[in-house]
Amino acid sequence: MVNRRELGKLGAGLVLAGLAPRLATAKDSGFKIMMTPKWTGFPYFELTGDGAKAAAKELGDTLIYAGADHADVSLQVETLQNFVNQKPDAIILAAIDLNAVAPVLEEARKKGIVVTTYDADAAVPARDMFVNQLSYEQAAKVMLDAALIDVPEGGEIAFVAASPTSPNHMAHIKIMTELTKTDPKYQVFKVVDTQFAGDDDAKSYDVAVNLMQAHPNLKVIISSSAVSAPAAARAIEASGHVGKVYATGFALPSAIKRYLENGSQKAFAFWDPFELGYVAAYETHMKLAGKFDPSKVGATIEVPKANATFTAGKDGEVVYGKPLIFTKDTVGKYDF
């Protein structure tokens, strides 16, 4: 005969058994997240990796950061395929070619893996969210703000982009040009030229020299390319235009520290890669834990460490949007 106490145990057991699957799906830590940048070994990407690792550690997740040592899309796809085969809960990547990574990412999503892009997006159907460092608008404004630090009274400005088909550079230039016409704050500037330097150091240098010769009244050379902006600074110094012409735009602090410290340049812009990586991993974790749904426009997520609340926009894009301006006084704080 089964006594009453044993029946009670059985009942409790059944209740627990019924609850168990629901408890398992409500898992909110211990996720396995795998991350690959465009390429490893570059200080900027290493810092995004460190930031993501910091977030994972706090949230009780495992984060694995790996990838090829140069930007090669077939190697990146191979890395992603290796990730998928290791059955992680989520993948975070900075895509080299937004379309070439799509097939393997779609395979990952079919297997229930959450896919987050940061820094450079993949095709929209291939990922759950894109943690964008800066919106085009923000990028345009911060570069013009830096130019205002260089030359508060304004004057002629020229742009250096990678190529006419480089989407973000061209969007920045279009918005900056509009702002110089419409926004009173930036109307002191007059756009006189746009040149292309293919993200190439030597070519950027030549282009900067040519711009200064072609426009004797030129005040600022602005570039969204972290290669071209420092090269323009070097060209200004080498051609004896210090104090007459300034370079600005996006640049790694390590690349322009020297010019800020010797006074030949005043300001450059960027964002905090460590925090960008942190936010990307944090948001990915919250998506896995069911606490953040980037597919819903207007969904918000608070990231205490970043001291900010982010909002999901169209197509799962979450703008991180915290630009930084480096000057002589602040550049020493950053080690990338």
Next chain:
Amino acid sequence: MKDDRTKRPVRPQWPAWEMTLAALIVAAGVWSTTLSPYYLSLDQIFGSTRFFIIPGLLALGLAMVVSLGEIDISLASTVAVGTVTLSKLSMFGVPIGFAAAAVVAIGALLGTLNGVLAARFGLPSLAVTLGAMGAYRGLAFIVGSEVGYTDFNDSYRWLGATRLFDDIVPVSLLAFAAVAVAVWLLMHRTVFGRYCFSIGLNRDASWFAGVNVVKIKICAYALASALAGLAAVVWVGQYGSARGDNADGSILFVVTAVVLGGMDINGGRGTIGGVVLALMLLGTLRNGMGLANIGGPTQTVVLGVLLVGGVLRPAVAAALARLRRPDNADV
């Protein structure tokens, strides 16, 4: 004694290097199993082979050129010309059969150009193909755009994306196997192949023996670039993307495979079987290290060490042979 030796029939040479490579592949597989619990799965291993089809096709082509004692480093750029051409053909709705044939033909044409410059005008192949590498890459950027093209018709994707037999065996792997057999037959069982190796060993002697050196060389360059065209068809299927920068930077891996496979970089010696085995070895190593999330720099060091090993091997083997049989040194 001396007479005995001259009468002794030619001993069949054991393909010692191929045997070594085969043993290394097994060792690499075992090592990979210990590196990662995800390695040992048929689906995984077959899936990983897809990443070696494109460099593999280039390596088979390059092996033909290297057998002549020449080099072609423009092959990766030719792949990009192929992918962007395919994107245009797909845009105009050209059937894949015709498009693939056209791209292979364009590859052959670009290769012929290399061959004419290198063989007919006697220019150094490294210089010619270095120039071609830049020129063809530029051409690819002009034809395509940096934004790229992705709306490929499903039939264009079949060769690179499909996996047969329960979604396990990639079609591209079967295509690679067929090409490998064809190249092996061509290089080791036809007069053309024999001429290639003889030119690589001694160009002048071959010429005096009546070999049309220029024609053979041009053919080898054309075939190598035609295979790059085929690689472009696989690329489009596998990645669904065509841009001017496709396959940029992959040539180092291709050269590594050819040299590690036992092709003498000075020409005249080597086997296609060795190249295929080298590809399998490199593939197994990369797959295992990748699954274990070993960093890119470490992987590059391993590849580099293998490349140096491949280059040093003939010298070391010759030195060992001399040590072992000092009586033959003066023959």
